[in-house]
Amino acid sequence: MKFWIGLFFSTLILLGCQQHKADLIPINQFFSTPEKSSFKISPNGRFIAYIGLDNHCKNIYLLDLLHQDSSKQLTYQNDINVKSFAWNNDSKISFLTEQSSQDSLRLYAVDINTERIWPLIKPVRGKFRWVHSVLTEGNSFVAGINDRDSSFFDLYRIYLDDRPRELILQNPGNMSSWIVSNDGQVRLAVANDSVQQSVLYRTSDKDPFKEIIRCDVESSFTPLGFKDSSRTIIYALSNVDRDKLALVSYDLANNKELGEIFSHKEVDVSPGGYFSEQNKLLFVNYTTSRQNRFFFDKSIKKKYDQLSKQIDGFEFQVLNTDITGERVIIKTYTDINPGGIYFYDFSTQKLTKLADNNSDLKDKELSPNEYITYTARDGVQISGYLTYPVHSNRKDLPMIVLPHDGPNGREIWGFDHEAQFLANRGYLVFQMNYRGSTGYGKKFWTAGFKEWGGKIQDDITDGVKWLIKEGIADRDRIAIVGKGFGGYSALHAACFNSDLYKCAVSYSGYTNLFTYFRDIPPYFKSYVQKMYQIVGNPIREAELFKNISPVFHSDKVRIPVLLVQGGKDRFSSVTDANQFVQKLKNNHIPVQYILKEDEDRTFKKDENVFGYYNELERFLAKYLVD
Structure with a gap:
């Protein structure tokens, strides 16, 4: 009940501010989990299997393309989800159930004709x-x-x-x-x-x-x-x-x-x-x-x-x-x-x-992605996308800077639930492919090597300053929000660029790069040496790591921070997040901390996802809305 009351009042706040003319769309309509997913066709093309919900548990369903009346539910898990499945032939499907807290791996097969289910291992x-x-x-x-x-x-x-x-x-x-x-x-x-x-x-x-x-x-x-x-x-x-x-x-x-x-x-x-x-x-x-x-x-x-x-x-x-x-x-x-x-x-x-993919949004008035390019301070061309609020005047807009995770990866044209949510709340959304992003060739990717806290962050900053200079973004109403590496970028900006932003939001962001390497899961260990080349070596380049890890520079933060963390996140230490938050409190910096002990790096439970975006909405409104 408290969650929905909070959502109601935060909506009233934004309506009162008259940021834009588009109808406000409820948070759950942007981020709800689809009831059907993982559609896969059988080798002979006659059947389609997919994962659907039965009493809040994920199970496998079957569509018969020749005889629609023969479509049926194949599995009846009632306490654990089907995690993934694959067609083995035209009549057999193997499937994996979600691993429990004991990390127990269970693999089964089902015959689509007899509906018999049996364990494989x-x-x-x-x-x-x-x-x-x-x-x-x-x-x-x-x-x-x-x-x-x-x-x-x-x-x-x-x-x-x-x-x-x-x-x-x-x-x-x-x-x-x-x-x-x-x-x-x-x-x-x-x-x-x-x-x-x-x-x-x-x-x-x-x-x-x-x-x-x-x-x-x-x-x-x-x-x-x-x-x-x-x-x-x-x-x-x-x-x-x-x-x-x-x-x-x-x-x-x-x-x-x-x-x-x-x-x-x-x-x-x-x-x-x-x-x-x-x-x-x-x-x-x-x-x-x-x-x-x-x-x-x-x-x-x-x-x-x-x-x-x-x-x-x-x-x-x-x-x-x-x-x-x-x-x-x-x-x-x-x-x-x-x-x-x-x-x-x-x-x-x-x-x-x-x-x-999301029936709640398919007929809503939403905002197009607009492709942009700008020049970084050293002459490198950076591409990205702007998502404007619907019916905005496109001048002096409050802006959310949204660096992508990775940094391997890139922004592409398409539907982005988070960008659309923020644009619907009246913000201009800026997403960029800073150097180190993939998709633009070897030279551009390697230009980001050992530039965490360096030229990558300069690329983000240069884009923000360009949008201010163009009169598109209001210099006094800019926030930076990100997840993973994007969250690290938000914390780095809070430490070293507090004069550019009004507030920062880090969702599973890296606070301490020393522990980022220490806590890498075992099955990623073969990539560690490669990551030394991309990020740096925490032993040989300890000074670099200390210079670019936000936890060591919390005393420089001058803006409010919202920090969000999953207790099971193996890439971002809860201990470091707690330490960072405590240092901000000691320095009397406004800080809000959301810790979900049962979540991993990305929140999966709807109530936690909705809760985060509800808090994000209120946090941004508090510091960016006139």
């Missing part, structure tokens, strides 16, 4: 990774489990009959991912050894792996999968000996690149358009101001153009396909509409809606 303490879910030899599939050593995953053959799991590849300690050919053999592996990445290949399960490519920390070679029925030719994304990630074909047997298939001069080519169900490459994606596709076959392009016409005005992402590629599940969206999930049959050109 004995419960173990560990984590699970899908590797190749399609059944191959001996009625089995390949998966990773880390119960032998939590630092890495071994590969097992999981049988759908009563046979126990079979170890097929014991991880030497450096393998991070694998690609299985369509006959079920593990022929490719990616290993991380210190700061270098290696791609390993073997001709069959009986042969040892041999290294075919070794990349330093700046380069990348990512196998997508095998080409058609070949066991030696693969598609890969590579920036070896080039700046931008390009699509290439590679001959594993002769250890040589066969040539560049597609590249873009401004941005990296991104994964997408390769479907392991068919070992087919239909198209590639690349993102400039918007997402684009390049098709390799005119007939395929024509088919997808016909699909585009049926969802006129919407962008789409292909989630999965059947074995023929004739039936697909897609996710649609725009920057002002969260869109939906659809089934499309290319042979009949029939488009069927399966679910709305």
